[in-house]
Amino acid sequence: MKKRIRALSMVLALSLVIAVFGNTAAFAADATQITFPEETDALQSLQLNSIYYGLEVNVSNPDVTLSAVSSDPSIVKIEEETDTSGSGAYYYDLEARLNGVVTLTFTTSDGVSATKTLTVEGTGEPTYTLSSDVTGNFSLNKGSSRIVKVHFENNDVDTYSYPTLSAQNGKVLKTTLVNTDEDNGDYYFRVDAVGTIGQSDDLYLGAYGFIPNKLCTVSIIQNKDLRLDTTTEYICNTGDKYHFIAYTNSGINPQIMVDNENISVTFVTTVYGGYEYEMEALEPGTALITATLNGETASFPVTVNEEDDFPSVVSDAPAEITLSQGESHTYKITAMGGGVPIIVPGTDGVVSVQFEKKEGIDYYFQVTAIGEVDSQTNLSVMFPDSTYDDYSVDLGSITIKEGAPAPQSDTNSDFTLKKGESYTFKISNASSFYAGSSNVFQVVKVSTSGSDAYYKITAIGNPGQSAGFYMSAPGYAPQKVCVVTVGQAAPQSDTNSDFTLKKGESYTFKISNASSFYAGSSNVFQVVKVSTSGSDAYYKITAIGNPGQSAGFYMSAPGYAAQKVCVVTVGQAAAPKSDTNSDFTLKKGASYTFKISNATSFYPGSSNIFQVAKVSTSGSDAYYKITAIGNPGQSAGFYMSAPGYASQKVCVITVGAPDSVSIQSDTNLDFSLAKGASYQFKITAPGASSITFNPGTAGVFQVTFLRRTGNDFFYKITAIGKSGQQAGIYASASGQVAKKLCVVTIK
CATH class of the missing domain: 2.60.40.10 (Immunoglobulins)
Structure with missing residues (x-):
């Protein structure tokens, strides 16, 4: 009790300092000061389940940092909005989670503190009605999206609010409000799966100014068959066209759907491994393209700009590249809007440009040096099918040096490769290496070193099939390297x-x-x-x-x-053995572990006296933990068995009386507690697995179990009754009569 009196004295002294300096914690003229602006100073209470945004706290010294804690985060949770260290102004969001009184403590990095007390009041009943079309947890294919429809009605005309849909972890799911129909109270949010396969995240639905509630859990998966080559948002202008591919092993076209008339999608053709479609942007706004096949879905969003903008172009190529005569470099262009990009040389006759492939919004071009030594050209990305057909993006320059030698292979003789096995070729000075027949060998470029490239071939065809292998280089006719035949691998x-x-x-x-x-x-x-x-x-x-x-x-x-x-x-199986063969007594509630070797089972002859659990195995040894659960005086024989051996009795174990548990409290004197205040008890009970802690009179104090550390159990009581009410506080171990600790009265 003396410690509590000293702490109260310190609080009163600090309150006097704050009163003198007008809500400013100051201890010397040049010391750091914490001040509350007028709006912060005027804030005295919060409504239950509300969020207060931007509580401002100012620090006189911008070189220090400020931290904030709540005396009870279960009542009010405080979080800094952004890292404003160095500005001297800090802003915090407050969540009113439970009714009660809390103290917010603000502390600078040089040790100056200030406090503010807030009361959470009200019923917490929302002033709005909210619903969505989500009926449970769902999954999204990696890179895909889903539209969530939310219906919102604000019943408090004096308070501005709107619905919110947010993800707990913005690195797994991204949420965006894409459309509203305020006349009917409907809001449309897009949920994008931006994380990796196997991750999951929770979506929270709520309203501005109020604590949101969990709506569902979303998991990111990988479809077994259906996938789209485009897995990010595509941004373009009205009139732009974009081709995408739906890949599937099925011989049936997937069903393609769009959620509104801002875009249209038409089938173009069948391609290797899938189906090609064309998207045309018709009206400004957002849309979602969804492919569905055999129960799987994949999707990507499209945003059509309100006002036309230049196409987006990103390249990771160096600004200056030098190529030998005949040498090639592959440019990766990431482009959105404007249709299909092309690479245009600024000077004719220096390089040739060949389109290689498209993977979603990534376009690959092979640029080959064909000009004279020391000739140079700039490269530009252009969009001939766009309304901005004269728009260009500088890609850098290419300078040509002396030409490369003829292509060479380290292997030129025919050979046989067993099915499933691999072989690696070293190919020098060549731009490509390939098999003359398909579906017989898989060819993968595994690495490059200067002018050398290493290609691994794997035999995937049937034994007896063969294929010729060829290499090519600019300025040289394709050259046959050798013929490889698929052989049968011996078991x-x-x-x-x-x-x-x-x-x-x-x-x-x-x-x-x-x-x-x-x-x-x-x-x-x-x-x-x-x-x-x-x-x-x-x-x-x-x-x-x-x-x-x-x-x-x-x-x-x-x-x-x-x-x-x-x-x-x-x-013959080894005979079963036990590390314990003598009878013994085990106190009720206590445990003992047997090491049983070469046995398939270990069990008691009588039920409901001992609990048996296999805790681990190591080779032929198994470890069984038995726990005495019967009444003192009861006993059971234990047996082990193994194939080829009769069941063998190990020993007899008797249940002994348990040790009595002594309970001690750190507080044994009667005391008073202010309404709404809390007090913590430490109960020490060596040997007890749990204890019972409760007031003798209901409705006076709320009891909360905090934690257990060793033999110590920590409980918090909070005064919830009326002033003048009192209750005895009792604690007991299992099977014991409750022990009265003290009487607490509400002030």
């Missing part, structure tokens, strides 16, 4: 020697290039394929037959006769 096993496996035990084989793996005799071993990795398969065999039985194991592959791997014999 292999990582284990080829006979061995013995004890009954009940398991062993895993790694089998490569085989279509099957099996035992020559039945009912001796159980065989299960547990996983695959490329051409490798992992099979687990388990000995289920009798000791002495054996079976040969075989693997097979197309084009090869069945091949014997080895013979495995069932051995």
Whole structure:
């Protein structure tokens, strides 16, 4: 109680200082001062469930920083709006979460503090009605979007408000208000999946000036089949056209839908792996293009500018590039609006430009040096199909140096490559390397070093198929390198020697290039394929037959006769063992762990006396934790069993009486507490798993469990009754009579 009196004295002293200096914490003429502007000073209360935006607090010294804490964040939560360090002015948002009184403490980095007390009052009933068309949690394909319709009616004409839809983590989901119909109270928000596959985030629906409520959880997924080449917002002008591709393995066109008449979408043609469509911008505004097929959806948003703007162009190319004669460089152009971009050289005869491919809003062009040594040209990006057909973006310059030598390969002889295997070619001075036949080999450029490029080919065709490989370079005819034939890979096993496996035990084989793996005799071993990795398969065999039985194991592959791997014999399983074999007593509530070896089970002979849990295994050892849950004096025998062995009694355990729990409180004297104030008790109860803590009279104090640290239990009481009411405070351990700690009276 003396500590509480000293703390009260300090508070009174600080209050006097604040009164003298007019809401300014100051201790010397040149010390840092914290001041509250008039509006902040006038704020005394908040309505329950409201948000107060921009509480201003000023610091006289702009070189220090200011932090703010709430005495009870469950009543009022305070957060700084933005990092304003160095300006001297700080702004905070306040969320009124529960009725009560809190103190906000503002502290500078050099130790000066000031406080402000606020009261949260009211019922918290919203002054608006709010609903949405979301009925539960949903998922979005990575890069896709969904429109959420929100209906909002403001019932308080004196308070301006509007609906809000926000994500808890803006790096996973992005929300944007894209359209409103205020006459009917409808608001349309777009939710964009901007995070990575597997992430999820919560959406919160609310109104300006009020704490929002959780609406749902959104997960980002990866469709198994359907995807769009465009996964970001496309921005353009009216009249612009844009082509996109819906990729799918299905032979059926996906259904393409747009949510309004701001744009139109028409089918163009079938392309490799999918279907091409054309979007035309018709009216200013936003729209969402959604593709649907076999239960999967993918989408991307389109924004048509209110006023025409120049096309957007981004390139990661260096401003100046030097190429040898015949050498090429691929430019990546990210463009939106204006249709399809092109690269235009400023000087003829220096370079040639070849369009390579389009991936969503990314366009790739191969620029090849064809001019004389030391010739130079500037490059520009232009949009010939745009209304801004004379608009250009500078892409940089290319200077030509002496030409490159003829293309070369480190491998020029024909050879055979087993199906599934790979081989890497080193190709020098060439702009491309490719197979003359498709679907026989997969070709991937894995790295480059100067004029050398490394291409990995993988045999994916059927044994016997072959393909010629070619390399080309500017100024040279395509040159045949060699012919590669697909061969059949022979099956292999990582284990080829006979061995013995004890009954009940398991062993895993790694089998490569085989279509099957099996035992020559039945009912001796159980065989299960547990996983695959490329051409490798992992099979687990388990000995289920009798000791002495054996079976040969075989693997097979197309084009090869069945091949014997080895013979495995069932051995006698090791006898089960326990690290504890003597009878003993275990106090009620206490636990003990057995180490049981070579056994398949461990169990008590009587139920409801001991709880048994397997906590871990290590090789043939298993660890079982038993806990005494029966009454003192009850006992049970414990047994272990293993294949080929009769059940074996380990020991008998008797339940002993538990130790009594002694309860101590850090507060045992009666005291008074102001209405709305709180006080914390520390209850020490060694050996207790939990305690009961409560007032003797209901409705006088609210009890909140705070935490447990070791043998200490912390509880908070808050005075919620009327002035003059009192209640005894009681605590007890399980099975004990409640102990009266003290009597607390509300002032």
